[in-house]
Amino acid sequence: MEPVEINAGRYYLRQLRADDRIDDRPSILEAFTDPISLRWISHRITDLAGAGDYVAMRARQWADDERCSWAVADQNTGELLGEVGLKDLNLDAGFAAAACWAAPRHRNRGVVSDGLAAALRFGAGALGLTRVEYLFQDGNESSRRVAEKCGFAYDRTVDQCGAKVHVWTRSLV
Numbered sequence: 001m002e003p004v005e006i007n008a009g010r011y012y013l014r015q016l017r018a019d020d021r022i023d024d025r026p027s028i029l030e031a032f033t034d035p036i037s038l039r040w041i042s043h044r045i046t047d048l049a050g051a052g053d054y055v056a057m058r059a060r061q062w063a064d065d066e067r068c069s070w071a072v073a074d075q076n077t078g079e080l081l082g083e084v085g086l087k088d089l090n091l092d093a094g095f096a097a098a099a100c101w102a103a104p105r106h107r108n109r110g111v112v113s114d115g116l117a118a119a120l121r122f123g124a125g126a127l128g129l130t131r132v133e134y135l136f137q138d139g140n141e142s143s144r145r146v147a148e149k150c151g152f153a154y155d156r157t158v159d160q161c162g163a164k165v166h167v168w169t170r171s172l173v
């Protein structure tokens with residue numbers, strides 16, 4: 001798939017970028033070294049080169065139909081405020097899992113819930129997804145709230161490497 005841009009009202013969704021016009025790497029590095037992200041996200045990025053690898057990985061995943069991922073960006077400046085994605089894509093089964101984080105300075109302003117809602121509309125309308133899962137660890141209350149705001153409902157709780165993980169699902173049909 002080619003990366004797609006989406007208008008999300010107050011924000012717009014675009015591919016992650018590291019080029020001469022827009023460089024998301026410093027914001028990615030800042031987000032992944034923040035203590036709250038370190039608590040809830042297992043992926044580690046410790047320097048700008050790692051952030052560059054991350055941008056390249058997301059581009060590859062678009063090309064391989066593996067994951068659609070978007071920077072949730074400011075409409076005026078293009079600044080990356082967070083990231084939303086549809087991962088574990090199975091287009092035949094109409095399935096994906098949601099993924100998200102927000103830059104520390106931009107949390108609790110609807111960046112992720114507005115961004116994810118737009119990604120879900122794209123998933124249903126353009127990709128034909130019928131079911132999406134949203135997983136979060138026990139205690140991650142802001143993530144639980146995002147799931148709620150985006151229309152997911154509790155399905156089950158599983159153990160992942162000793163951590164209690166709640167699985168919420170949403171039907172898109």
Ligand SMILES: CC(C)(COP(=O)(O)OP(=O)(O)OC[C@H]1O[C@@H](n2cnc3c(N)ncnc32)[C@H](O)[C@@H]1OP(=O)(O)O)[C@@H](O)C(=O)NCCC(=O)NCCS
Nearest residue numbers: 040100101102107108109110111112113136141142143145
């Ligand atoms: C979870 C996260 C992605 C949310 O992004 P965000 O852009 O701040 O989300 P939104 O602003 O759309 O919504 C956050 C909601 O959580 C609420 N919230 C924040 N802290 C909360 C808490 N301790 N208890 C309950 N609700 C809380 C906010 O008030 C807001 O709800 P509201 O709009 O009803 O007021 C962000 O906090 C983050 O990046 N966390 C670290 C990484 C992470 O946990 N990623 C998700 C892994 S599953």
